[in-house]
Amino acid sequence: MSLPAVAAARPGTAPADRPPALVLDDVHVARGGRTVWSEGSLSVAAGAVVGVIGPNGAGKTTLFQVVLGLLPVTSGRVEVLGAPPRRGNRRIGYVPQNYTAALGEAVRCRDLVTLGLTGTRFGLRRTSAAERARVDSALERVGATGFADRRMSELSGGQQQRVAIAQAIVDDADLLLLDEPLANLDLRNQQEVVQLLGDLHRERDVTIMVVAHDLNPLLPVLTEAIYLLDGHPHHDPITDVVQEDLLTHLYGTPVGVVRTAQGDLFTRATWRDPRP
Numbered sequence: 001m002s003l004p005a006v007a008a009a010r011p012g013t014a015p016a017d018r019p020p021a022l023v024l025d026d027v028h029v030a031r032g033g034r035t036v037w038s039e040g041s042l043s044v045a046a047g048a049v050v051g052v053i054g055p056n057g058a059g060k061t062t063l064f065q066v067v068l069g070l071l072p073v074t075s076g077r078v079e080v081l082g083a084p085p086r087r088g089n090r091r092i093g094y095v096p097q098n099y100t101a102a103l104g105e106a107v108r109c110r111d112l113v114t115l116g117l118t119g120t121r122f123g124l125r126r127t128s129a130a131e132r133a134r135v136d137s138a139l140e141r142v143g144a145t146g147f148a149d150r151r152m153s154e155l156s157g158g159q160q161q162r163v164a165i166a167q168a169i170v171d172d173a174d175l176l177l178l179d180e181p182l183a184n185l186d187l188r189n190q191q192e193v194v195q196l197l198g199d200l201h202r203e204r205d206v207t208i209m210v211v212a213h214d215l216n217p218l219l220p221v222l223t224e225a226i227y228l229l230d231g232h233p234h235h236d237p238i239t240d241v242v243q244e245d246l247l248t249h250l251y252g253t254p255v256g257v258v259r260t261a262q263g264d265l266f267t268r269a270t271w272r273d274p275r276p
């Protein structure tokens with residue numbers, strides 16, 4: 001937690017004619033008979049860029065699975081892009097946690113992106129020229145044209161993450177869910193992925209929700225955060241979330257917040273000096 005960040009976050013744009021990207025109304029979620037989180041009530045406007053934070057096991061991935069319609073809630077109401085969650089919703093682009101490990105490393109990049117268009121259920125089918133053009137365009141948009149025909153196993157972590165994002169955007173999603181897309185990336189690659197997310201947000205006005213452990217690289221693009229604290233999801237503007245007391249409570253370890261003379265904001269872990 002030490003990257004000197006960032007410019008001020010831009011506010012989300014929310015045209016009145018678009019329903020919220022996500023509404024939770026007193027939602028309770030359980031897995032294996034145990035409550036993961038409860039009393040979830042929040043509304044994410046279309047066009048927001050939302051950090052999803054909280055310690056390991058707090059239920060960040062679980063939230064995405066609810067949004068994707070993969071996990072029914074125990075009680076309460078969920079609305080995604082103006083409708084109940086449903087499996088296989090093509091308006092959502094999803095980059096799972098540990099994406100490459102989950103999908104197999106031997107897959108060609110271009111084939112992975114094609115799956116984002118043709119669905120994963122029946123594997124690859126013959127594609128039309130129009131579909132291939134869309135795949136090319138998504139690969140180009142993320143800067144992956146140069147390695148499109150290589151296998152995922154031959155790529156760096158940053159390159160793999162670009163391909164994962166290409167798959168998520170190839171079908172023109174209105175909502176992007178990215179689960180720890182910066183994990184295992186070096187600082188430069190983290191910043192390049194964040195830059196890409198910011199650019200996609202500007203160009204497509206897509207709503208973005210991104211799970212992260214370190215907020216710093218994302219602060220330039222985040223408008224707000226959902227934080228899972230003491231078993232409940234909360235949702236606030238990013239400037240209200242980047243507060244020492246809140247982050248220290250959230251992570252159970254001292255976190256400092258620094259604002260530079262230029263107005264940039266960043267967080268850092270703070271240690272008690274062990275020397276006497």
Ligand SMILES: Nc1ncnc2c1ncn2[C@@H]1O[C@H](COP(=O)(O)OP(=O)(O)O)[C@@H](O)[C@H]1O
Pocket residue numbers: 031032036054055056057058059060061062063
């Ligand atoms: N498939 C599953 N079956 C039962 N419990 C699960 C399953 N997946 C996750 N959990 C539990 O749900 C809780 C939240 O997990 P998860 O959403 O993956 O947390 P996070 O992504 O914040 O680290 C954890 O206690 C975890 O053990």
Ligand SMILES: [Mg+2]
Pocket residue numbers: 060061062097179
């Ligand atoms: Mg997770």
